[in-house]
Amino acid sequence: MISVEELCKRQRSFFESGLTRNLEFRKECLRKLKKTIISHEAEIMKALKEDLNKSSFETYATEIGMVLEEINFMLKNMKRLLTVKQVRTPITQFPASSRIYQEPYGTVLIMSPWNYPFQLAMVPLVGAIACGNCAIVKPSNYSPATSSIIDKILSKIFKDAHVAVIQGGREVNQSLLDYKFDLIFFTGSVEVGKIVMEKAAKHLTPVVLELGGKSPCIVDKTADIKMAAKRIAWGKCLNSGQTCVAPDYLLVHKEIKKELSREIMKNVGKMYTEFPENNPEFPKIINRKHFERLNSLIETGKVIYGGRGNEVTNQIAFTLMDEVSWEDEIMKEEIFGPILPIIEYENLGEIIQRINHRPKPLALYLFTRSKEVERKILGGVSFGGGCVNDTIVHLATSYMAFGGVGESGMGAYHGKESIRTFSHSKGVLKKSNRIDIPIRYAPYKDKIELLRKIMK
Secondary structure, three states: OOOHHHHHHHHHHHHHOOHHHOHHHHHHHHHHHHHHHHHOHHHHHHHHHHHHOOOHHHHHHHHHHHHHHHHHHHHHHHHHHHOOEEEOOOHHHOOEEEEEEEEEOOEEEEEOOOOOOOHHHHHHHHHHHHOOOEEEEEOOOOOHHHHHHHHHHHHHHOOOOOEEEOOOOHHHHHHHHHOOOOEEEEEOOHHHHHHHHHHHHHHOOOEEEEOOOOOEEEEOOOOOHHHHHHHHHHHHHHHHHOOOOOOOEEEEEOOOHHHHHHHHHHHHHHHHOOOHHHOOOOOOOOOHHHHHHHHHHHOOOEEEEOOOEEOOOOEEOOEEEEOOOOOOHHHOOOOOOOEEEEEEEOOHHHHHHHHHOOOOOOEEEEEOOOHHHHHHHHHHOOOOEEEEOOOOHHHOOOOOOEEOOHHHEEOEEOOHHHHHHOEEEEEEEEEOOOOOOHHHOOOOOOOHHHHHHHHO
8 A cells, every 4th residue: 555655745746747737637537527426326325325324315415416516516617716817906016917826735635524425525626626736535434335435436537646545544544644735624523623733733734624513503483483393304314413514402482492393393203204213214323432422412311202222223313302401411512413402592682692602603593584583693693604594505505605613613615615725816916117116215215205195
């Protein structure tokens, strides 16, 4: 097996050859990637069924389809987004012109997680390729079947000097992070994100951190309760709650709590029967360690729906927990499973204050018909992104940036934001040689009054 050091040397040499700077070369790479993904669709679905028990529909909607949409966006828009842009030049620099060049970083490390193992490896890679970088993809060791198909697909298309996959556990991660890359793109937990940032700091390597946190879901008393319940149930059951932007906890006005709870239970039953833990379409928990962690959280509170686990399949039923307080164990860290604790409220200002006293969430969801409530929440709470009257779907687009803020991450991607993330905006001012205005040169004497007039 080739060493990390040797692989990085090959990639630097390939990048320095200048081939990746050719726009048509990049487009052809993305066309090949799209074609190869489509031809391996059945294998990708089989891998995700093995790793997470995802249904074919869920796999296509949240993994394969999103990657193909991102490729299509880049093929259609990358020329325009990467074109050299002329911008205005201040009068003080007359005569001159100013341009911004989008320049690839070089060699990029992409570290992806196990919960959406195909999509969260491939979508950043699409941006890296579009911008002209070389890349090393490090998929998660917890989703081995998907990691293998990623390796198979990428090795069919690319030389390892351009795009390579490295598989392995913590030792491999350590050796990768010890090496100097030009950019690191990491998706995963807050704790590991801190380690990545610490390692990158030794080389002053820029990082993009796509992390997580406890994303609140607020249901106001004016909300369409039936619609809210259906969309909350869908968002929390997706990938069995193992989604970085899943609704983590429910903040419900006390007047509608009972009705909303009943409707959520009814919708879960419609989608996955009364026993999701035995349903072949309900995703499983990734491994025994997380299965036991989630079961221990269930035991800490009052369960009003679900609460069961299937030890044979690692599935856990969608679980509603009531009478939860802000200080309870389940409110201390991201749940990352199909458990939804309920906190009731009366005063909107109080919950805004409560949310703002916690780490900034990656997502926030608000269900309301009130423009005033919408204005107060969107204007008064800082979060990565979110939805009004829906869950999850704000990230399923190439036309909006997706990323965190504060402890939920830094940097963003998807669509044109991936162009900004995976390339450096290089500003260049070109000065004319025909005229050289003497005001800027010493001796300055009484030139300051003229300078003030020019720069006012």
